Amino acid sequence: MTEQAELNSPPALPAAPAASDRPRLSPRRAGLLSPLGRRGTPARLFMIAALLAGGLWAGFGSPYINLIGQACVIFGIAALGQWMLVGGAGQIAISGGAFMGIGAFTAGLLANAGIENFFVILVVSAVVGFGVGLLSGIPGLRFRGLYLLLASLALQFIMQSISYQVQQKVSPAGLVVPPLTIGGKDFSFGTSFYWLVLVILVVIYALLAGLERTGVGVAWKALRESEVAAAMTGVDVTKWKLYAFAASGAITAIAGTLFAYSVGRADHESYTILVSISLLTMLFLGGSGSRIGALFGAVIITALPYFLQSEVSVWFQNAGLSFDWYTNNMSVINAGLFSAIFVIVILFEPEGIQGLLIKLETGIRSLFRHRSPKGAKGVES
Amino acid sequence: MTATLEVATLEVQHVDVELGGVSILRDISFDVRPGQTLGIVGPNGAGKTTILNVISAVVPTVKGQVLFKGRPLGQLRPHRVRDLGIGRSLQSTHYFHDMTVLNLVSLGSLRNTVWGALRFSDHRKLARRGEPSRAAEVLDLLGLTHYADRPLGELSTAVQKLVDMARALAVGTDLVLLDEPTSGVSGAERGVVTTALSKLRELGVTIVLIDHDPGFVMANCDQLMAMNFGEVLKIGNPREVMDSPEVRQSYLGDSQY
Numbered sequence: 001m002t003e004q005a006e007l008n009s010p011p012a013l014p015a016a017p018a019a020s021d022r023p024r025l026s027p028r029r030a031g032l033l034s035p036l037g038r039r040g041t042p043a044r045l046f047m048i049a050a051l052l053a054g055g056l057w058a059g060f061g062s063p064y065i066n067l068i069g070q071a072c073v074i075f076g077i078a079a080l081g082q083w084m085l086v087g088g089a090g091q092i093a094i095s096g097g098a099f100m101g102i103g104a105f106t107a108g109l110l111a112n113a114g115i116e117n118f119f120v121i122l123v124v125s126a127v128v129g130f131g132v133g134l135l136s137g138i139p140g141l142r143f144r145g146l147y148l149l150l151a152s153l154a155l156q157f158i159m160q161s162i163s164y165q166v167q168q169k170v171s172p173a174g175l176v177v178p179p180l181t182i183g184g185k186d187f188s189f190g191t192s193f194y195w196l197v198l199v200i201l202v203v204i205y206a207l208l209a210g211l212e213r214t215g216v217g218v219a220w221k222a223l224r225e226s227e228v229a230a231a232m233t234g235v236d237v238t239k240w241k242l243y244a245f246a247a248s249g250a251i252t253a254i255a256g257t258l259f260a261y262s263v264g265r266a267d268h269e270s271y272t273i274l275v276s277i278s279l280l281t282m283l284f285l286g287g288s289g290s291r292i293g294a295l296f297g298a299v300i301i302t303a304l305p306y307f308l309q310s311e312v313s314v315w316f317q318n319a320g321l322s323f324d325w326y327t328n329n330m331s332v333i334n335a336g337l338f339s340a341i342f343v344i345v346i347l348f349e350p351e352g353i354q355g356l357l358i359k360l361e362t363g364i365r366s367l368f369r370h371r372s373p374k375g376a377k378g379v380e381s
Numbered sequence: 382m383t384a385t386l387e388v389a390t391l392e393v394q395h396v397d398v399e400l401g402g403v404s405i406l407r408d409i410s411f412d413v414r415p416g417q418t419l420g421i422v423g424p425n426g427a428g429k430t431t432i433l434n435v436i437s438a439v440v441p442t443v444k445g446q447v448l449f450k451g452r453p454l455g456q457l458r459p460h461r462v463r464d465l466g467i468g469r470s471l472q473s474t475h476y477f478h479d480m481t482v483l484n485l486v487s488l489g490s491l492r493n494t495v496w497g498a499l500r501f502s503d504h505r506k507l508a509r510r511g512e513p514s515r516a517a518e519v520l521d522l523l524g525l526t527h528y529a530d531r532p533l534g535e536l537s538t539a540v541q542k543l544v545d546m547a548r549a550l551a552v553g554t555d556l557v558l559l560d561e562p563t564s565g566v567s568g569a570e571r572g573v574v575t576t577a578l579s580k581l582r583e584l585g586v587t588i589v590l591i592d593h594d595p596g597f598v599m600a601n602c603d604q605l606m607a608m609n610f611g612e613v614l615k616i617g618n619p620r621e622v623m624d625s626p627e628v629r630q631s632y633l634g635d636s637q638y
């Protein structure tokens with residue numbers, strides 16, 4: 001049967017090889033020609049290397065750098081949670097802040113009830129995030145695009161309101177989250193906390209990367225392309241969409257829990273719509289199509305205010321200018337800055353930093369092509 | 382003629398479809414016997430694709446029913462229809478450009494449960510475990526094996542169409558719905574699609590074929606159904622249908638006939 005098929009196929013499909021000779025050779029040709037590998041690989045490798053370097057710097061650098069690193073990692077987890085939904089399954093939601101708040105308040109309420117085991121709190125937060133995510137997916141079954149965005153906006157404000165009420169009732173100054181200890185060992189601050197959250201980030205990243213290779217990832221990919229086409233090809237659109245919302249909710253809630261641990265309390269003012277916007281900005285700045293891009297965007301957006309505060313303020317002082325206008329209005333200016341970055345990225349480079357890097361890479365590649373005599377021989381046309 | 386004694390693979394009975402209050406299909410009835418190919422022709426807007434949408438449960442019917450192997454499809458959801466063994470190709474090749482050929486063709490074997498989806502694996506893993514893979518067989522049959530790891534977007538339209546056909550065939554163990562397999566394919570590459578289609582027919586796959594090119598459909602079907610304005614004009618032997626005055630008129634218009 002196979003033999004027969006092999007015998008049959010070349011004469012039976014005469015146009016197929018001819019039509020596809022060029023694309024069929026191109027990856028191999030690119031691989032032979034340049035040491036750069038496949039398209040996009042160098043850009044990815046650069047991003048991974050930069051993140052690794054940054055990760056090590058934060059781990060072994062000064063306490064201040066370490067503190068920035070903690071925030072970057074925690075928001076990196078939140079960005080991964082949002083990436084799953086927006087980049088992975090092609091949905092859109094502006095409720096990341098709400099889900100971080102859900103994680104934080106779950107931790108605060110559990111601690112308030114006397115449950116202080118870190119893993120219990122983390123798992124319960126993830127489960128609550130999963131559940132609320134599932135519920136938040138229900139509008140997603142009927143709405144798409146802008147309407148879905150509005151539905152998630154409603155969720156954001158509902159959560160803000162609920163967390164405000166809860167906080168007023170339980171502890172108006174914010175729900176206390178106890179210092180993080182595991183088996184009697186202190187992980188509450190500094191490098192030990194940093195390495196702990198980094199491990200959690202790596203585990204979540206690896207799980208998502210693995211998931212993408214399974215049928216779940218394939219179903220989400222199909223969903224992202226076109227819901228109608230996905231349904232026609234046999235993907236249960238309802239189910240996988242709900243799971244995408246739920247899984248995203250769980251991951252984002254975990255990030256919220258960790259953030260609550262890092263600041264020692266859960267305060268409703270920390271999880272506003274501004275957080276949701278900055279999370280989306282992270283995705284689009286890094287390149288919403290990829291996980292690594294989401295992480296990259298998270299690091300830049302999270303570190304940017306610290307950079308403004310510690311570095312740019314020095315520049316201003318050296319130039320004899322006042323920087324109080326920034327320090328006094330930090331949250332407002334940051335929000336404006338993130339929104340501006342968001343708009344600029346969408347307008348000029350929708351693929352984000354990853355897109356820019358790939359453009360750069362393509363430029364370098366073309367230099368290689370022209371210079372390599374071997375390559376010139378290899379190209380037939 | 383044992384065929385007449387068998388249960389028809391597909392029976393469409395007096396189906397009416399309305400979309401947004403506009404009548405799209407009126408009293409459509411036909412059946413397809415196992416191993417046969419039914420071709421559907423008609424001008425743009427005649428309702429050809431809507432018929433496929435009804436069979437694949439994307440569009441609800443107002444009246445009438447669709448029987449698959451004698452059982453009514455009822456109000457099944459699209460992925461449940463797929464689970465019954467009905468595969469469908471898509472009219473447009475605009476989708477799934479990021480996905481590899483193999484992933485796409487394997488979509489058919491994706492189980493819509495968490496456990497099933499987690500165990501979903503590509504044909505290489507299956508081969509290593511010595512399990513058969515319909516996706517691999519189908520790719521082999523259509524001569525697409527060497528494209529397996531390529532993203533669909535890199536391939537020519539003709540090959541994309543073949544991949545889509547392969548995807549439908551991987552699912553459609555009992556019925557394959559082909560929606561304009563030659564649309565967007567240039568003249569020279571049409572042969573590829575025709576060859577693939579005749580392979581399917583040789584294998585005895587039951588097919589409903591739609592195309593905007595009546596010549597192509599006529600040459601590749603056992604039964605032909607001509608439509609216009611959501612109604613069946615004529616159904617029967619391809620030659621006779623194409624030669625009938627009302628069908629010619631619907632294609633050529635009053636003045637030229």
